[in-house]
Every structure is written in structure tokens, then in C-alpha cells.
Amino acid sequence: MRRQKKKDREKKNSPPKLTRNGLAALGLSLLAVIPYLNALHNSFVYDDRLQVLENPYAHSFRYLGKIFGSTSWTFEGAQGVTNYYRPLQTLAYLIAYKLFGPNPFGLHLVSLLLHLGVVLLLFAVTAALFHDFSLSCISAGLFALHPIHTESVVWIADLADLQLCFFFLLTFLFYVRVTLQGDRRGWAWRTAVLASYLCALLSKEQALVLPLLAVAYEHFYRPGRESTSLRDKIARYAPLCLMAMAYLGFRRFVLGAFAPSVSRPDLVWSQVLLSAVALVGGYLGKLIWPAHLSVFYVFHPSRHWSDPPVLAGFAGLLACLFLFVWLWRRNHMVSFALLWMGTTLAPVLNARWMPGAVFAERYLYLPSVGFCWLVGWAMTKIWESSPSNDSATSYPFRRLAVLVALGILCICYGAAVIRRNRDWRTEEVLYRRTLAEQPDAQLIRTNLGLIYWNNGDAIGAEREWVQAMGPEHPYVPTLDNLGMLRTVQERYPEAIDLFQRAIRDSPLYAQAHKNLAAAYADTGKLADADREFRIAVALAPLNAGARNAYGHFLSDQGRDAEAEQQFRASIAADENSDAEESLGEILSRDGEAQQARTAFAAALALDSSDSGAHFGLAAIFERQGRIAEAISEYRAALNGDPQNAAALEALRRLSAAPDQAPKNGTP
Numbered sequence: 001m002r003r004q005k006k007k008d009r010e011k012k013n014s015p016p017k018l019t020r021n022g023l024a025a026l027g028l029s030l031l032a033v034i035p036y037l038n039a040l041h042n043s044f045v046y047d048d049r050l051q052v053l054e055n056p057y058a059h060s061f062r063y064l065g066k067i068f069g070s071t072s073w074t075f076e077g078a079q080g081v082t083n084y085y086r087p088l089q090t091l092a093y094l095i096a097y098k099l100f101g102p103n104p105f106g107l108h109l110v111s112l113l114l115h116l117g118v119v120l121l122l123f124a125v126t127a128a129l130f131h132d133f134s135l136s137c138i139s140a141g142l143f144a145l146h147p148i149h150t151e152s153v154v155w156i157a158d159l160a161d162l163q164l165c166f167f168f169l170l171t172f173l174f175y176v177r178v179t180l181q182g183d184r185r186g187w188a189w190r191t192a193v194l195a196s197y198l199c200a201l202l203s204k205e206q207a208l209v210l211p212l213l214a215v216a217y218e219h220f221y222r223p224g225r226e227s228t229s230l231r232d233k234i235a236r237y238a239p240l241c242l243m244a245m246a247y248l249g250f251r252r253f254v255l256g257a258f259a260p261s262v263s264r265p266d267l268v269w270s271q272v273l274l275s276a277v278a279l280v281g282g283y284l285g286k287l288i289w290p291a292h293l294s295v296f297y298v299f300h301p302s303r304h305w306s307d308p309p310v311l312a313g314f315a316g317l318l319a320c321l322f323l324f325v326w327l328w329r330r331n332h333m334v335s336f337a338l339l340w341m342g343t344t345l346a347p348v349l350n351a352r353w354m355p356g357a358v359f360a361e362r363y364l365y366l367p368s369v370g371f372c373w374l375v376g377w378a379m380t381k382i383w384e385s386s387p388s389n390d391s392a393t394s395y396p397f398r399r400l401a402v403l404v405a406l407g408i409l410c411i412c413y414g415a416a417v418i419r420r421n422r423d424w425r426t427e428e429v430l431y432r433r434t435l436a437e438q439p440d441a442q443l444i445r446t447n448l449g450l451i452y453w454n455n456g457d458a459i460g461a462e463r464e465w466v467q468a469m470g471p472e473h474p475y476v477p478t479l480d481n482l483g484m485l486r487t488v489q490e491r492y493p494e495a496i497d498l499f500q501r502a503i504r505d506s507p508l509y510a511q512a513h514k515n516l517a518a519a520y521a522d523t524g525k526l527a528d529a530d531r532e533f534r535i536a537v538a539l540a541p542l543n544a545g546a547r548n549a550y551g552h553f554l555s556d557q558g559r560d561a562e563a564e565q566q567f568r569a570s571i572a573a574d575e576n577s578d579a580e581e582s583l584g585e586i587l588s589r590d591g592e593a594q595q596a597r598t599a600f601a602a603a604l605a606l607d608s609s610d611s612g613a614h615f616g617l618a619a620i621f622e623r624q625g626r627i628a629e630a631i632s633e634y635r636a637a638l639n640g641d642p643q644n645a646a647a648l649e650a651l652r653r654l655s656a657a658p659d660q661a662p663k664n665g666t667p
Helices: 002-013 017-039 048-053 061-069 074-080 087-100 104-130 133-145 147-154 156-180 186-201 205-221 230-253 269-288 308-330 332-348 368-384 394-423 427-437 442-454 458-468 476-488 492-505 510-522 526-539 544-556 560-573 577-589 593-606 611-623 627-640 645-656
Strands: none
Touching (some): 017 133, 048 087, 074 526, 087 104, 104 133, 104 368, 133 368, 147 394, 156 186, 156 205, 156 230, 205 332, 269 308, 269 332, 442 458, 442 476, 476 510, 492 510, 510 526, 526 544, 560 577, 577 611, 627 645
8 A cells, every 4th residue: 555655656756747748858959969060051062952953843943843753963954863762862952942032041950950850750669669669769869969960961962861860760650650559540540651651752762661660560570460360460561562553653664764774784793792891891880880971982803702891790790790689688679670671782782783982871871760769778778777686875876877878978979070171161171071081082083173263273173173083994974074184284185085984984974975075166166065965965955054055156256146045045954143244245235125125034033143234234324325334334344354444434434424325325
């Protein structure tokens, strides 16, 4: 009786469950958000510019059909053949672009909010699976702070992994709830399962493995499985399997193939298998010891079972197997964590299918859920275990040790995340830090050279591109960029050779065709230049840069009607100030003053510092006798181009004799 009264008093004095969960959610939210606050003001880096700023699909809702009806990189044209179908990622870019414009802050905020949602969902899923409040808190807290997640959270181009993990966990939470709610509301939970799973499939291809986890959970882990008929079990996960099959059918018959692109066709299957084992060892190592993180890891295929990475991978697989068997007998439900890790990691272990980054930290965002469950369970077991002799000092000491260990781990993880976020501040910093870890990363060195080039440092660009050329076969962008430099240096034979090598390696690479055309134009080979420009715009019809370059070439040849077509096509593909300004110049020469003004105004709406558009408007205003407006536009043009001789002369002329300017000019 006394013991019952004591329990009643403890129950009465203990905080309500809702309050406890609310406090846990608040604490987890702080852990998820605070370490990443210094990343909100990071700039666009790496693929961000291509996927957001140079992606027409991310700028206009008129491309919604393309977003959902084609693969992720089809905006690049013929060279955009890829295995990626991630429409929700592009849709998120589009919505963020409409809300925030070309500002990286908005997209960083979206990524951070998604990460927060994943952490809270992980807490809910863990509670539903393990029914352990401490395990739920520790697992979600570790996930929130694990440094391996920095790439996924702070890199805008990796939004897909955040979306995948969010909808993957949401689907699994709904799936677990199907039975908990009984038959009365079962249909609602089943509908929620399918809707969420569809979103997961539209986020990233790894979602295909979710039905496998559902089948395993249904037959080996769900409470009450012994008393549930086989028919009822199949009825629960069959809709997931059917949706996965429908998704595969869509990719096969609508997109053409599930995986139309093979990145490494020369890699034999024995090397694929050995490399997969080595990759497993690398991923386990990064989960356990997240040090020397890098945005790019150079891939070296494994060719023999005795290679050290392969041996490390075998050791890791054996350790996981023994741990799985031990947990299956000791704590059955926790063994599901290893099943989760292996199933969600398996799709990224095929090196033939993977792109340039075969090994990447972002691929661990979803699999690390299982790792956090294992660590969380180990911590809770140490916390709850009591020595056999019921020592009065040993038991509190163990709990104190757990608290201290968790505190140190959180501080170290949080500090590592904050420090790693700074590496992503700018592209130059990111590439320098990456090359410090991976000095033979030719692609990253090529990108660093492009940063120098855009900053006007041709010497630095040449140094990086020359180094990126060897000793192995160079990347196509390296050949193209070095050829661009040789063109500027007027070393045309070398430039043309480099462009032709790039085209031989990648015939669908529109950028190389465009740059080869420019080199031909500079050397007077106008017919060859016209041919290469036509190939470039045919390969990438939505590429505004290729359209504009061809338009400028045509305009220089006096072919204004054809040039106008290219500029209008460029604007139709993706509104840009270069095309609007150039269109305005053609219309102005043709005497279409009103249409020219509209084009110049559109250019300035897109880029208020466009000095050419200001100059064009000024010339029109001067011809129309609107002297004050002309002077204002000439001055605005000089803000962007202080040495513009024509604008300086016009200002001197109009300021010296404004009364001589035409009062009533005609266009």
C-alpha cells in the first residue's frame, strides 16, 4: 500500500507527458538550429549557382511540367542526361526564388528548417519504435549535432537529402501508426503513408528502399506480429510496394530509363563489389570519427581484396554482422538500427552508377539515423544498468559518466559544426579547404581556377588549370577552361585543340562548342564559328549564355534579324539582362524607340547596374529631346562604367549646351 501511494505521489508530481515532450522538442530545436546560425549568410557555392541561378526551371512556374516530367538536369539540354529525378528539390528552389529572389539566405533558411523538421521527426519515430523517452532524446540530439551532416544542411545543392530524410521518416512514422490507431482511422493513416511516400520518391531515388524496411518491420519487429495474419501484414505494406513499382514504371516509360547514365562503364563488376566494401568501411569511419571532412573525395577503384580500404570495409561489415546477431538475441528491436543503416546506404555503393562524387558525406544523412539509434541505446543502457552488488556509489557514478560523455560529445560536435560551416562561406574558401584534404581533386582545382579567372587573376587561374590537367586524363571542364584562357592569350591553335579534345571526350558539352565558336570567330573562320554556335544552342536551347554569345556574333556580322531571334529565345528561356539590353540595342538601331525602351527597362529591372542599358536609354532620351532624363541615364551608366568615353562625351556635350539639344526630337 505504501509503495502504491509513493508511486501515485511521484506520478502526481512528475511533469505531464505533453510538457515533457514539449521541453524535449524545444531542446532538440535549439540543438538543431543554433550550431547552423552562422551558415545562414553563406553564399552560393559549388553547384548552387548552376542549380539555382542558372537553372531556368527554378525561376518560372511555366516550367512545372518540365520539373515533374523530366530528370533534374534537363535544363542543360542534351548534356543534361542524368540518373537524377528530384522534382521536389527544383520545386523548392522555385518557391524560394519567388519568395527571396537570387538571395542564398532564403535557401539556407529552407535547408535549416528542413533539418529541424528531420530532428523532430526522428524524435517522434524513435519514440514510436522504441517507446523510450531517453533514447528518443539522445538519438535525435546526436543527429542534430553530428558534424557529418554539415554538408547536407549548409550546401543548398543538397536539399534533396534533407527532403528525402524528412519524408522518409514521416512515411515510416505514419506506417507505424497504422496499427496503433486501429481500424477506425486506419484508412486515414494509410492515405498519409502513401502521400508521404510519394513525396519521398519525388525527393530522391533512395526512397525506393523504404518498402524493404516496411516488410522487415512488419514481419520481424512490429509489436503483435505473432498474432497478425500474413494477409493483414501484406495488406499494410503492399501499397508501398505498388507505389514503388509505379515509380519504376514511370522512370522507365516516361523518363526513358531508371538509370540512363553510366558514369564508369570501364569499371568491371568485381571492382564495383570490392569498391562497395571499401566504401562501407569509409562511411563507418566517418560516422564514428567525423574528422577531415571534405566536399569532394577522390575515388580510386579497389582492384584486389587485399587493398587496405577493402580490408577495413570487410572488418566493418563483420563487426556490424556480429553486432546485429548479438542485438537480435539481446535487444531485438535495436537490431533494426543496423538494418536501417545497411538498407539506406546500399543504393550509393554502386560506383558505376554514381557521379563524380562516389563517396560523399551527404549520402550518410539518412543512414546515420540508425547509427544515432545505436549510440543512443548504448548510452541509455549504461544509464539504466545497475551493478549486481547494488553499490551506492557505482550506480550514480555511471550516470554521471554518461552525462559527462554526452556533454563532451555535444560540445565537440557543436564546435565542429560551427567551424565546418565557415568552410562553406565562399567558394574560394571551400575549394582551398577541400584541396588541403584532397590535393589531387582535379575537379575542385578546376573550379578554384575559375574563381581566380572571374576575379581577374589570369595567372592564378592558369596555375590551377595547368595543374588540374594531369597526370591522369583531365576533366572536360578543365580542357574547356584552359582553352578559354588560351583564347584570351591569343594562343589560338592551342585553344582550338583544347576545345576539340573536350568535344571528343564529351560531344554533348555545349560550353566547349560555344567557346570553340568564339575562337573561330576571333581567327576569322566565320563559317566554322557559325556552325559551332548552332551546335551549342541546339544542344542547350535553354542556355542563355550560348544564345547570347551567338546573338552577339550575329550582330557583329550585321545579321540583326537573326541576332534578334537569338536574344528573344534567350529571354523566353530565362529572363536575363544581357539579352534584354542587346535586344534593346538592335531595336534602337531599327528605329523602334518604344520597344527599345521597354527592353532597356526590362534589363535594368533585372540588373539595376547594367550600364549598357542605362546608356541605351540615355541615347533614346537625347534623341527625343528629354535632356534631363538623358543626363540622368548617362550618369547612371558611368556608375557602372566610369571610363565609358561615349557617356563622358555626351555628358560634356549636354552640360555645355543643353539649350542646343533638340526640343522636339523624333525617335
